[in-house]
């Protein structure tokens with residue numbers, strides 16, 4: 049048999065089927081025709097389908113497509129004949145495995161079978177971490193605020209006591225933007241704009257608009273042109289904390305960070321404070337936790353430098369405070385046992401679905 053013969057036998061069958069189904073007048077007649085054309089064993093469609101076997105492989109796709117079209121058309125003719133004569137034959141619904149209607153043809157629906165479960169999305173592990181951190185810090189009385197990711201040099205550097213010649217302002221260490229203002233990508237220009245390199249900017253913004261006492265956190269993205277490797281990525285998230293009041297001490301800073309670490313990482317976590325330097329805190333510390341046999345730095349902290357308090361119009365003789373900045377990815381990675389930061393941002397759902 050050739051493809052042409054195969055096709056024309058299907059056309060002939062369809063013509064005959066449409067004609068006879070158009071004339072059928074009762075259930076019994078319809079059932080007879082249904083068996084004649086679509087019967088599973090000796091129906092005419094079945095017989096023609098068997099002939100497909102001898103066609104060459106190049107002809108088969110076209111033949112299969114044609115076959116499906118005709119089969120669907122025959123079924124449609126059966127359905128409309130059934131509707132015309134008010135037959136129940138094609139609407140047989142099987143309930144609980146028992147045929148509610150004995151004659152079956154056409155698509156069967158079993159409403160007791162489980163459906164196809166839609167795949168649910170979920171929050172990214174970093175978003176989950178941010179929610180957890182806000183919740184823990186909320187219990188310690190810190191309320192969350194936000195600041196812009198595109199910053200000016202006043203908030204990212206100057207008000208934070210980072211002078212013009214400080215290496216932290218180097219264009220090679222920052223993403224300056226060549227947009228607004230003539231000299232905006234010149235790091236010394238007053239209107240220079242950059243992607244913020246730290247969330248400490250939000251300390252300044254909060255103090256500029258509110259009077260002490262102040263107890264805030266701010267969570268968000270920061271940007272540094274770092275080469276991506278297992279522990280670095282050019283974009284990451286920080287949680288900034290700031291507490292200003294009439295007599296806030298270093299002991300309170302250590303207690304807050306220790307309580308935070310045990311709440312988030314578990315009661316068995318070991319953390320340590322190392323002396324360090326940041327232009328905007330004095331004294332300053334670096335905070336590490338112990339994981340996988342090594343110390344992992346998770347942030348910096350210290351007592352807010354009097355110059356910073358002066359920059360926002362506070363009186364350093366009257367108020368004091370502490371600030372800290374923690375890396376969100378490192379906390380998230382330790383919590384979920386993730387060892388490569390890049391996995392968090394590859395957007396591979398097979399990875400992200402696990403959290």
Ligand code: PHE
Pocket residue numbers: 245246247248326329332347348349350371372373374
């Ligand atoms: N902003 C610092 C950093 O990104 C961290 C820090 C915040 C240190 C607040 C001290 C106080 O490294």
